[in-house]
Amino acid sequence: MSTSTxxxxxxxxxxxxxxxxxxxxDQVEKLRExxxxxxxxxxxxxxxxxxVVDLLLxxxxxxxxxxxxxxxxxxxxxxxxxxxxxxxxKFKRVQFTPDLMPSDITGTDVIEEMEGGGGHxxxxxxxPIFTNFLLADEVNRTPPKTQAALLxxxxxHEVSVGNTTYxxxxxxxxxxxQNPIEMEGTxxxxxxxxxxxxxxxxVRYPTIQEEANIIRGTxxxxxxxxxxxxxxxxxxxxxxxxxxxxxxxxxxxxxxRLVAATRPRSGDRNPDSAGQDxxxxxxxxxxxxxxxxxxxxxxxxxARAVLEGRYHVDFADIKALAHPVLRHRLVLNFHGRxxxxxxxxxxxxxxxxxxxxxx
Numbered sequence: 327m328s329t330s331t332x333x334x335x336x337x338x339x340x341x342x343x344x345x346x347x348x349x350x351x352d353q354v355e356k357l358r359e360x361x362x363x364x365x366x367x368x369x370x371x372x373x374x375x376x377x378v379v380d381l382l383l384x385x386x387x388x389x390x391x392x393x394x395x396x397x398x399x400x401x402x403x404x405x406x407x408x409x410x411x412x413x414x415x416k417f418k419r420v421q422f423t424p425d426l427m428p429s430d431i432t433g434t435d436v437i438e439e440m441e442g443g444g445g446h447x448x449x450x451x452x453x454p455i456f457t458n459f460l461l462a463d464e465v466n467r468t469p470p471k472t473q474a475a476l477l478x479x480x481x482x483h484e485v486s487v488g489n490t491t492y493x494x495x496x497x498x499x500x501x502x503x504q505n506p507i508e509m510e511g512t513x514x515x516x517x518x519x520x521x522x523x524x525x526x527x528x529v530r531y532p533t534i535q536e537e538a539n540i541i542r543g544t545x546x547x548x549x550x551x552x553x554x555x556x557x558x559x560x561x562x563x564x565x566x567x568x569x570x571x572x573x574x575x576x577x578x579x580x581x582x583r584l585v586a587a588t589r590p591r592s593g594d595r596n597p598d599s600a601g602q603d604x605x606x607x608x609x610x611x612x613x614x615x616x617x618x619x620x621x622x623x624x625x626x627x628x629a630r631a632v633l634e635g636r637y638h639v640d641f642a643d644i645k646a647l648a649h650p651v652l653r654h655r656l657v658l659n660f661h662g663r664x665x666x667x668x669x670x671x672x673x674x675x676x677x678x679x680x681x682x683x684x685x
Contacts, residue, residue, distance in 0.1 A: 351637055353567050358635035360555055364412050367552040371408045372401060373543065374536040380633070381527050381650055382409055382501065386561065387568045387629040390524025390622065391480050391500040393465075393654060397507060400529045406461045406501045413561055414554035415458035415497065422468035428475035431455050432485045433492075450487060455479050458497055458558060465502040466514055476500070477519050497561050517613070517657060524622045526654035564632075571628035573639045576683065581623040581644050584680045588656055588672075589614030606675040610662035615655035622651045641682045649673050 361383070368379050378394075382405070385392040394402050403419065410417035420431060433453035437446050454460065455476070462476055479485050480500050484493045502523070504515075520526075532540060543550075556564075587604055590611050607614070627643035653669040662668075 353564070354632050354637050355635060357564055357567070357632055360560075361633050364409075364555045367412045367555055368405075368408050370550040370552055372405050373539045374532045375401065375405060375529065378405065378527055378529055379409065381525050382406070383633070384626050384629045384647075385501075385524050386413070386497065386499050387565055387632070388524060388622075388625045389497070389499075389565055390625075391502070391522065393520070393523040393526045394501060394503045394529055395506060395526060396503070396529030398505060400531070402503050402529055403461060403463065406459065408552055410459040412552050412555045413459075414557050415499070415561075417459045417461070418454040418457040419461040419463060420454050421463045422465050422472070424467060424469065426468045426472050428472050429453065429487075431472065432475055432479070432487060435488060450490070450492070452492070453485075455485060456492075456494060458495070458499065460498075460500045462500060462502040464505055466504050469513055470516075473513065473515060473519065476502075477522050480522055497558060497565070517655075520654050521616055521618055523654065524626065525650040527650050528653075568625070568629045568632055571631060571637060571639060573624055573628065577627070577639050577641060577644060578624060580641055580680070580682050581620050581627075584644065584648065584676060585615050585617070585620040585623070585652075587614075587676050587680050588619075588652060604675055604679045606667070606672045610658050610665070610667050610672060611656055612659045613657040615652055619651055619655050623647055626651060645677055648677060652676075 364383065365376065365379070372379065382392055384390075394406075396402055407417055407419070420426075431453050432455055433451050435448045435450050438449050439445075440447050465473060465476070479494060479498075483496070483498055484491050486492075531537075588607060588611065590607050623644050624639070626647045627639040630643045630647065631637070631639045649670055652673050656669040656672055658667065658669065658672070662672075
């Protein structure tokens with residue numbers, strides 16, 4: 327955390343890349359093994375929710391940010407805190423409320439007396455955003471001005487206070503939660519801001535057996551504390567490795583066609599739009615996904631491949647990530663809401679309609 331009043335903190339040092347394919351494959355295997363250990367450590371505290379934990383880790387490896395969507399009491403906060411512990415990251419949580427101001431997140435300048443009584447000076451007091459892992463709890467309960475302050479930091483990895491800009495130390499990862507009930511007094515994130523999140527993850531209820539295990543484990547005297555599996559320095563190296571994973575042109579074209587197919591003719595005059603070929607898109611979607619969705623699909627596919635011990639991306643990686651990447655980027659019309667159709671239904675139709683190979 328930096329409290330300097332310089333216009334910029336020192337730039338992030340460039341990460342050294344492995345010098346050969348052999349070293350890269352060794353690093354991939356190390357990450358695959360670390361994933362298993364991480365799952366074991368998280369499993370000491372969190373029962374179930376394995377898919378959610380995996381997607382959170384993917385977001386971290388891709389330098390993205392994640393939106394968690396679920397009702398209260400499903401362990402979203404505990405999940406985020408536990409994952410940060412296994413990665414030895416500085417963790418902070420902010421409860422978003424209607425009276426929260428931007429300076430409550432970013433920090434502010436305060437006047438303090440100089441040593442020796444020689445006058446007064448401005449000193450920057452950093453806010454909770456100066457951390458590695460930030461949990462923005464119920465982000466839709468704070469006004470747009472405060473939401474915008476958070477989202478600027480997510481995109482630019484820096485904070486501006488007055489005329490001074492402060493860089494955020496990497497890695498910087500934001501997990502924002504939204505409560506789908508009690509919508510009174512909330513400020514839904516605009517589509518342009520929601521698009522900044524790499525994943526929209528739906529946290530679902532546990533199974534009966536999982537719920538029984540949760541009750542059994544949390545109503546006794548025994549407590550569990552996860553151990554760190556990776557350091558923040560390890561994570562930065564792994565982020566570089568993920569970026570270096572090769573992707574074939576066929577896989578990139580499939581991701582591009584899948585994203586293009588989300589755009590109906592009425593919402594996008596581009597003649598390459600394929601949404602008019604999918605009935606559910608034509609009927610229920612007003613606006614489709616932006617090119618940022620394609621970037622997220624391919625980058626997340628790289629991370630998924632590495633976590634599974636592969637140094638290449640295939641079609642299955644793109645398909646597996648289509649729902650969390652696309653669901654918050656589709657704007658449905660009135661007919662969709664009236665027919666009780668949600669974005670996941672549309673994505674299911676897209677995955678059936680868009681072929682891997684068009685030759």
